[in-house]
Amino acid sequence: MSHGLHRFGSVSVLCVMAAPAEYGLHLQARIQPLMTGVGPVEAAVALTAALARLEAAGDLPDLIVSLGSCGSRVLDHAAVYQAASVTYRDMDASALGFAKGVTPLLDQPAILPLPCPIPGVPTATLSTGANVVSGAAYDAIDAEMVDMETWALVRSAQTFGVPLIALRGVSDGRAELKALEDWTSTLHHVDENLAAALDRLIAVLEADGLAALEIPAFEGQDPAQLSPDSITP
Template sequence: MMLIKQFPDITLADTLFVFALEAEAGSVFSHVNTVFTGIGKVNAAIALTKAIHRQRPKLIVNLGSAGSQRYGKGEVVCCTRFVQRDMDVTPLGFARYETPLSDIPVLLEHGQAIPGLPQGTCGSGDSFEVNHGESPYDIVDMEAYVLALIARSEGIPFVCLKYISDDAGSDAAGDWSVQVHLAAEAFQRALFDPARQSE
């Protein structure tokens, strides 16, 4: 498995693979520890917190579909930076995306880069975004930010790979419903392909 290079002391048995939906995992990940959180930051927070206390993983790997106007459909991008894109308390004088009265930075950095994969910044929010041209993120999803935040607070290494299913534009919903089923095979190639392990 490709991740062994980054985490030589962590076994597959100690790794937790986190998906929002079973469709993103297919049957490819039936042999590993998985949790399916459901859609959105609240569901993701509840499911991952329960899984951590139940399984005590040494590594969390979030795999999921996402939209992007920078990366093409079918690409797998490694996200190492995260923004809570629907946090907006600007009327009270806070910066956009800033969580008030907390020590959480606007740009949350907690993730391991994977050699050979492009790196992106993921904006997570409880909406299906169709336009993010001027935003400080180049990938949009609905869960990764809170997963990274929880992993950081628990002191657990985190890997986040996103399969680009749509361009986060006007055709995003239709593209997502077609592309999401191809995600598992793309993740399999990125993580388990012997040719990539030699990179």
């Protein structure tokens, strides 16, 4: 395994995470991810550089799997969700007549859909931006969860023609954030649940390969209908 590359069945997978704090014992037992650093700029720079090196070596992955934490004030605490879509909350060129979230002069919609191939793992919408969202700041965000990397990772992956799956565990959001510990205190639970979701993804990839990405989200994966226990193997 190098540069976060793994092989699950016939599928070559690059696993990507942002911060070592999210990389707990359960994930350590399964993967060696590419660490990008926090925020959309670091994520885009690190992943693009890694993919360029892999492409030059003739070792471009078939799939990128992004794993990490997120904030949400509506989803279950410590539960893991597949990101069904992602938006870029920092982009606002509405003064020039563009819809909020649409990057000017780029042929991309404001909402990018993502594959959700894992049965039993609920789905949710995701918003990416450079700010840590807390308290009343959620009022301005339509998505069910927030992070700081996924949109950037998706755009980097698109540049190389590689699909991306994003798995996010809810680390915070119900209460106002006041210290770093308000984020890190839940990460050991998130790590365990991310590992369980990853095991399910590995099983799907080993059984169906990349064809699994073409399967629509399974009925019953509404996050409002599933508990965190539903992803326990």
